[in-house]
Amino acid sequence: MERDLIGDLDVFERTNDFWTLSRNELLIKYIDSSPVMDVGCGSGILTKQLVNKNIDVYSLDIEKRAAELTSRFNDKKKIFAKSFEKMTSRDIPKLKTIVFADVLEHVDMDIEFLIKAHELLDDGGKVIISVPCYMFLWTKNDAVRGHKRRYSRKQLSSILEYAGFKVEKMFFWNLLSVPIILGARFFGARVPHEGVSESKLNGILSAYFTQIENKIPVPFGSTLVCIARKV
Numbered sequence: 001m002e003r004d005l006i007g008d009l010d011v012f013e014r015t016n017d018f019w020t021l022s023r024n025e026l027l028i029k030y031i032d033s034s035p036v037m038d039v040g041c042g043s044g045i046l047t048k049q050l051v052n053k054n055i056d057v058y059s060l061d062i063e064k065r066a067a068e069l070t071s072r073f074n075d076k077k078k079i080f081a082k083s084f085e086k087m088t089s090r091d092i093p094k095l096k097t098i099v100f101a102d103v104l105e106h107v108d109m110d111i112e113f114l115i116k117a118h119e120l121l122d123d124g125g126k127v128i129i130s131v132p133c134y135m136f137l138w139t140k141n142d143a144v145r146g147h148k149r150r151y152s153r154k155q156l157s158s159i160l161e162y163a164g165f166k167v168e169k170m171f172f173w174n175l176l177s178v179p180i181i182l183g184a185r186f187f188g189a190r191v192p193h194e195g196v197s198e199s200k201l202n203g204i205l206s207a208y209f210t211q212i213e214n215k216i217p218v219p220f221g222s223t224l225v226c227i228a229r230k231v
Contacts (some may be wrong), residue, residue: 003144006066008194009042013069017045017197019174022209023130023223024049024101026173030128030227031055033096037120039084039113040103044070058092060084085109085116094122100129102223105147114163118230126229127165131156133172133224137181140190156226165228172221173213176205181222 012020024046034056038047041059047070050057059070060080067081080091098117104110117127132142132150142150157167177191184191196202213221 005145006043006063006069009045009066010069011194012197013043013045013048015197015202016206017193018202018206018209019193019197020045021049022206022214023173025210026214026225027099027101027128027130028053028055030126030169031097031099033125035093035095036097036099037092037095039098039100039117040106041070041079042066044073046099046101048073058095060087084113087116087120089120092120094125095120096122096125098125098127100127100131102130102132104129105131105142105149105151106145108148110148111159111163114159114165118164121230124230126168126227127160129156129224129226129228130173131224131226132222137178137185137222139181139184140188141181141184141193144190151224153224156224160226160228164231166231167226167228169225169227171225172218173223173225174209174221175213175218176208177222178220 028049035058036050036055037058037060038050039060041047041061043066047057047059051073057074058078059074061067062083064081067079070079098121104113107113134152135150138150153170160167180191
């Protein structure tokens with residue numbers, strides 16, 4: 001049974017979740033031009049961070065409830081409760097950056113998402129992507145969050161190239177979680193991320209990611225981050 005993903009994301013927003021905020025700050029470092037689209041905006045955590053940095057951002061989520069939550073942080077005229085594939089140039093100006101922050105693993109047709117991104121981006125625009133990596137790290141967390149897949153470097157590169165993008169940078173993130181995920185896989189358990197977010201560990205883990213993993217490359221991790229440019 002899938003969890004209430006929007007509800008969990010709202011918890012993460014209220015608790016300043018270590019993982020979400022640290023991942024977002026990492027992705028934001030690669031935004032050098034706007035307008036930006038936050039695809040799969042959820043409860044608006046990334047949109048809020050972008051707005052706070054005075055970045056012109058459009059927010060989209062197929063869930064109406066998510067769009068309503070995001071309206072706390074963004075101009076309602078820039079929020080869309082619709083499928084990304086249905087976006088057109090009549091809805092928005094040409095984008096400079098599209099962010100898929102842990103979104104592609106949720107959709108059936110990930111290649112179509114990337115082809116649509118290519119269509120909506122201005123010449124030389126780019127996508128910034130984070131996804132869970134490698135199927136041997138699949139756990140109950142993936143199942144209950146409605147993931148369709150975890151990605152290998154080769155798989156992610158291939159679909160980006162097929163959709164008309166050139167990969168500029170791809171790297172691992174979240175090494176710390178790997179032994180925890182392997183343990184959860186071995187015992188068939190689910191990692192209670194939202195519980196950690198509401199605990200005293202949240203501040204410690206936030207400092208770890210901010211000061212270490214967001215600054216020092218790691219040899220492996222449970223997340224792949226990719227920056228690719230439209231060609």
